[in-house]
Amino acid sequence: MKNILSIVAKQTKNNQTNAQASVVFVVDKNLKHHFVNEKQLKEFDYKGEGVFFVQETKTLYIGIERIDSDCLREAGCAAVRYFKNLHYENFKIGVYGDDKCMYALILGMYLGVYQFDKYKSNKKEGVLKQIFIVNEGYDKKFKLPEEDLMIRAQIVAQAMSDVRDVVNMIPYEATPEFLAKWSKQIAKTHKLECNILGKKELKKEKMNAFLAVNRASVNDPYLIHLSYKPKKAKTKIVLVGKGLTYDCGGLSLKPSDFMVTMKADKSGGCAVIGILQAVASLKLPIEVHGIVGATENMIGGDAYKPDDVLFSREGKSIEVRNTDAEGRLVLADCLSYAQDLKPDYLVDFATLTGACVVGLGEYTSGIMGYNKDLKDRFETLALQSGELVAQLPFNKHLEKLVESKIADICNVAGSRYGGAITAGIFLGAFIRKEFREKWLHIDIAGPAFVEKDWDVNTYGASAAGVRAGIEFINDIALRG
Template sequence: MNFELTQLSVADIQGDIEVIIVIDKNTDHTFVQDKKLLKKAGFEGGQDETCFLVSKDRLYVGADSTRSKDIRTAAANAIKALNGKEYKSIKIATYLSSEKCTNSLRAMVEGFVLGAYTFENYKTKKSKKKIKHISISLEEYNGYKVDVEKASTVIHKAQIIADATNFTRNIVNTTPDDCYPNVMAEIAETMADETGLKCKVLKPKELRKEKMETLLAVARASRHRPRVIHLAHKPKDAKCVVTLVGKGLTYDSGGLSLKPADFMVTMKSDKSGGSAVIGIMKAVAEMNLPVEVHGFVGAVENMIGGDAYKPDDVLVAKNGKTIEVRNTDAEGRLVLADTLCYAQQEVKADYLFDLATLTGACVVGVGNYTSGIMGNSDDMKSLVVDAAKRSGELATALDFNPYLKKTIKSEIADVCNISNTRYGGAITAGQFLSEFIDEDHKEKWAHIDIAGPAFVEHAWGENPFGASGAGVRMMVKLIEKLSEDDK
């Protein structure tokens, strides 16, 4: 999809169809040219409500305000309404929340790209994507003057971030038979070649040498050998160092603690954290942000078989801690334990984040659409929650406490891989991970449980059925902020 920025008024732009965003149900605004027809059609201008006037070649869509979150979903729903239509180009005005803030312009572009996304790799009949070109006029809803150079930069960034999110969605949506650990590593290597990132892939021999025995145990019963991927963006004069660690379970059967059949469906999505790390690295490289960023992915498949690891096993993690296994379906935290240890060994970071579809308990606690943010530092949690809010993602902090930590105590090992209570499972999983954060990173780490928003079986906001690319926009926004802050 190609975007063009122009100082011409919307009326003077060539375009097959005009998209008009109706703000706060204000159908009397000068941008609204079809008041009588809209009233006749019953259009009230509610958030994401659309009205398609074919005879006028105009599409109206409602937004509650000019804030980014409202403009983003309005644009996404507008492009969805045009799917399958014969129009090839759109023209639209600019909608800003203030004269100096172009965030809503960025959100609009993101909305168009994210809303146009479809995953049809396995369909014999593909839908036809007609919209190829979008012209954005600097004619502004409130009459604000828009800086052309700043607006152009904003649009470019929006395209990069939205494309990286869709790239992530594609990885997550790909079936486990087509995306297993080696394929995930190949995707990362190809992307690194295209963007100039450095990429290192550890195979089983190297993993054994690094004493990553908990990760290897999870992978043991699969015919697909595990991989640990390390992507690096190392610009000159970097303002700080950020490490991202992603859970890349390309498929999770639950192991010998086998999932019920209906819970096993959609488990291709258990690689969402690792996929997000790859997508984030893609965006960081293409934006060439002045921050050193490292992305680590533990890519593993958790299957059953005669060589499967078992409940009652005691595993030794890379940092030497022993783990009593009481449930083989709590495998992601075992993969992350070793990958976190390896990441901290390789990079001394100023900020350390892990992203994982870690617990169903997080979905129970905060719902399908919200990520749970945990860690030892309130500042780190706030940093992530704020970045989520500014990027259009939803996140909330979940606090650790000493009483829940006692529930992962083991009588025969240093720690147990599940708690002895059914309650607070998202937090106890986060506290388990904290056992593998060294002293240097203890206050620099945040755990991001994306189990809710990563894969939802219906469309919501700017997101389609299936993978949302959760975590990409949030973390890119956070890294952007770090790149702007003075050390």
């Protein structure tokens, strides 16, 4: 996406803007709008659904249900996807809705440019370079978007695109060391503090659960700590991300079909890095830390085993009954480290469980934690950002399922049911009493990587968690 699309707001009418093509949204199948050639569309039996391009007038019609953020975001993305590989360098589009709607539309258009072709031998460069937003007079109460709104959309889209690129990268390239180097680059570019803990430092920190997961890998583990510290910040947020650059399941080996796409097990960690990048670019007046546990979960003679007992940084012992439940072991130690920073809010993002995908589907992230008001707040803001989320409730009966006979806790539940929740409960066991009401766990296993186009996402990585995280932090910066 980098610097290849320019979106310009012009205080002119439609017929005063010279563009090679136009985009018109048909709202709720209403073909009687003054920018719709009803007679012409009826000749082709277009009834206001889907996408239809009239070559004579060079007008792309896109049917949407209503004028709201979700519909406009997806429609903006669809418009750019349609034109980007054709021989049009620009198109024009009118003002639709208020600032929230226009922000969504612009973000969708920026995201429509995204494609991942790093490993393609024949790369196709898009021709589309510019979009004009013109004040066509759809509704006099609506105005052109302000420049800061457009800049914000570009910053968020850039962070999402960067995260998608890294999540889509193959595990041979995107190793824990690569994530550490990428983080250093982000820190240098955006003036963040960056502290990288290697194996020696992890041992000193007594991160034995984290280190056990890494033991059979030829690639060393790293804890990445990014910090954004503006002057006079009154609130501190700490984000924690699961950065499993590859997960074969360890000795509890995954079936081959389930091993494919496990390069995406680093999505939570990458999302955290992307959020820090955006927060710094937006210059939000709030202190934000990002903690990423970067490692692989592999097999070998030194692999940790089912039946092992691990001693975590927090002091709790963990019985291992399945080495494929490894992300929670890494997060347990990373959450312990994060709590030492004394956060006002603590949020982790992780592709933690297939059970979350079973329960909520491919497109929805699960929200868990102990504070109902905080969960409600995150849910509202995530939905507002365009990400689909739903709350999953803890309860005392499920807590009993992670009890161990020989250790403080077991890394898998004694039942196959409610697996996403019991994984969240496992993490909750490592949250100290003073932070329980400040902590949220976001399981992004469903939407992080989907092998088909959906909404504003292409095949592969979606940068799940980035929009929601930015919206949440921005709201805290504004309202506390």
